[in-house]
Amino acid sequence: MTENLLITGRPGSGKTTLIRRLAERFADCSPVGFYTVEVREGGVRVGFDLVSLTGERRLLARTGFPGPCRVGKYGVDIPGFEGFLSSVPFFAPDARLVIIDEVGKMECYSGVFRRVVREVLDAATPCVATIAQRGAPGLDRIRARADVRVVEVTRANRDHLLPELEAEVRRLVGDGPG
Numbered sequence: 001m002t003e004n005l006l007i008t009g010r011p012g013s014g015k016t017t018l019i020r021r022l023a024e025r026f027a028d029c030s031p032v033g034f035y036t037v038e039v040r041e042g043g044v045r046v047g048f049d050l051v052s053l054t055g056e057r058r059l060l061a062r063t064g065f066p067g068p069c070r071v072g073k074y075g076v077d078i079p080g081f082e083g084f085l086s087s088v089p090f091f092a093p094d095a096r097l098v099i100i101d102e103v104g105k106m107e108c109y110s111g112v113f114r115r116v117v118r119e120v121l122d123a124a125t126p127c128v129a130t131i132a133q134r135g136a137p138g139l140d141r142i143r144a145r146a147d148v149r150v151v152e153v154t155r156a157n158r159d160h161l162l163p164e165l166e167a168e169v170r171r172l173v174g175d176g177p178g
Contacts, residue, residue, distance in 0.1 A: 008150055033090065128169060
């Protein structure tokens, strides 16, 4: 039975927008988790930040960031990311929904993050996550889990997916027909 929802698609297809809208619509379920936002300077993307659903913001990656973990021109701040993860109450007793944006190459450099994703997907609380189409080891194993449904967002369907995904999440959190 599906207990988790994974949203995939090409970069720029609308995954983060969809997951943010779902988080807003399910505020009554005390969702926990985070989403990723682009950081731009002078109209040019220079990196990515993480934003928890409680509003905490932390750097994830920047052009010119030093260190061995790189995705294209971006250096990934793994220690900062792992510190951020420790502040997110993924297993809060009152949370009825977990939001993760995204399970991708940058994030999967962190062993702590990979463990958190496994534990969240194994837990009783449903998870809605965005997941990269490719680029990080282990993504195929996550997609192949029996307890996940994978939905692909495209530019053609992104404006019509929200009601379908909202109904699915309502079912997962126990607020709708199952």
